[in-house]
Amino acid sequence: MSFYLIVREMKKLLHSLDGCxxxxxxxxxxxxxxxxxxxxxxxxxxxLPLVFQIQTACDSAKYAASRVxxxxxxxxxxxxxxxxxxxxxxxxxxxxxxxxxxxxxxxxEGRTVSLPRWEGKSMAAADYLIEQAMxxxxxxxxxxxxxxxxxxxxxxxxxxxxxxNYR
Amino acid sequence: MSFYLIVREMKKLLHSLDGCxxxxxxxxxxxxxxxxxxxxxxxxxxxLPLVFQIQTACDSAKYAASRVxxxxxxxxxxxxxxxxxxxxxxxxxxxxxxxxxxxxxxxxEGRTVSLPRWEGKSMAAADYLIEQAMxxxxxxxxxxxxxxxxxxxxxxxxxxxxxxNYR
Numbered sequence: 001m002s003f004y005l006i007v008r009e010m011k012k013l014l015h016s017l018d019g020c021x022x023x024x025x026x027x028x029x030x031x032x033x034x035x036x037x038x039x040x041x042x043x044x045x046x047x048l049p050l051v052f053q054i055q056t057a058c059d060s061a062k063y064a065a066s067r068v069x070x071x072x073x074x075x076x077x078x079x080x081x082x083x084x085x086x087x088x089x090x091x092x093x094x095x096x097x098x099x100x101x102x103x104x105x106x107x108x109e110g111r112t113v114s115l116p117r118w119e120g121k122s123m124a125a126a127d128y129l130i131e132q133a134m135x136x137x138x139x140x141x142x143x144x145x146x147x148x149x150x151x152x153x154x155x156x157x158x159x160x161x162x163x164x165n166y167r
Numbered sequence: 168m169s170f171y172l173i174v175r176e177m178k179k180l181l182h183s184l185d186g187c188x189x190x191x192x193x194x195x196x197x198x199x200x201x202x203x204x205x206x207x208x209x210x211x212x213x214x215l216p217l218v219f220q221i222q223t224a225c226d227s228a229k230y231a232a233s234r235v236x237x238x239x240x241x242x243x244x245x246x247x248x249x250x251x252x253x254x255x256x257x258x259x260x261x262x263x264x265x266x267x268x269x270x271x272x273x274x275x276e277g278r279t280v281s282l283p284r285w286e287g288k289s290m291a292a293a294d295y296l297i298e299q300a301m302x303x304x305x306x307x308x309x310x311x312x313x314x315x316x317x318x319x320x321x322x323x324x325x326x327x328x329x330x331x332n333y334r
Contacts, residue, residue, distance in 0.1 A: 003168050005297045013302060043210065043317040109168070112334070121333040130172045131331055135180060138305030139312075139327060146313045150210040160306060164298055166288040167279070 003068065003129055004102040010061040011097040013141050016162040017057065018090045020148055020155050021083055027153045035083050041147050050147045052078075054086045057140035058093040064133035065097055067113045068125045069104045170235065170296055171269040177228040178264040180308050183329040184224065185257045187315055187322050188250055194320045202250050208314050217314045219245075221253045224307035225260040231300035232264055234280045235292045236271045 028035030039051040048056075055078050066073035074096055080086045111125035123132070145160050195202030206218040215223075222245050233240035241263055247253045278292035290299070312327050 005293065006173075006301075009297050009302065012298075043313055044319070047316060118333065123331070123333055126168060126172065127332045130176050131179075131328070134173075135176065135305065135328055136324075138302065139309050139324065142306050142309035143313060145306075146210055146310060149214060150317075152211070157303075157306065161298070161302055164290070165294045166285065166290055 002102040003105040007065050011094050012162050014090050014094050024148050024153045053140045053144040060133050060137035065100050068129045169269040170272040174232050178261050179329050181257050181261050191315050191320045220307045220311040227300050227304035232267050235296045
């Protein structure tokens, strides 16, 4: 298997998340509330709000590709204020992920990832993908979904999973 | 890469989920409420409750191993009523996953998965793992976490991610 399959699935779920935000905008219009309220919503007072969940989901996917393969990634300074902004952030991320193919992940078993905040520690690139980027990505996508669901947006698990590749 | 790495990570996150339930029990004792109330909690009235989220997370992991490799899986009839019950369900699932090793996933690219409810359709085993079992697993684990978090249980993302394999 190529590790690329995980990144491809992340790209798919970011498209799903964009679809959930489209439904959120429709929900706000139907109920006559300001859709941007959702971006500051959370499930607990000490939880980070939806805008952060989406930014972090995007970054988890971006870094799953760039840090694991050693390629450059576009900068995203987390300045999004509106649903239109976060949808652009998602589009920018999926456009970036579109530049990857399976062969980019060949030989990552020999690579390591190190971040300044790890203070000299490093991780095998494969461990970084499997133990950090992957669970973080799904955590923040699902938390985004949960915040929208909790606020009454009409989404179900199919909106999360997206189309399934049956034969 | 071996697909086994995904199943290994699922096993780790099931242990994390068990730890979150331990904290939930402690929270209930400190606040003097019946911990079993949590198992029927949800984030929206038309969402399935925590007990279902945990059962489904366990099954997603079990089937990520068994259906993908073509091996037998233990039966779990979803009869859990208490936190002690769901913790046993988690333990039974991780015990089962402990019987797998990377070599069990060799050659799954040639396999297919088919379920009665798919009405004759099938999936490549690798697609089943990546597009169904993996996103479903993380969805239900994170939703379980979110329900506990929403109800005030003292958990953070480290309780979800578990120990990280730094060098």
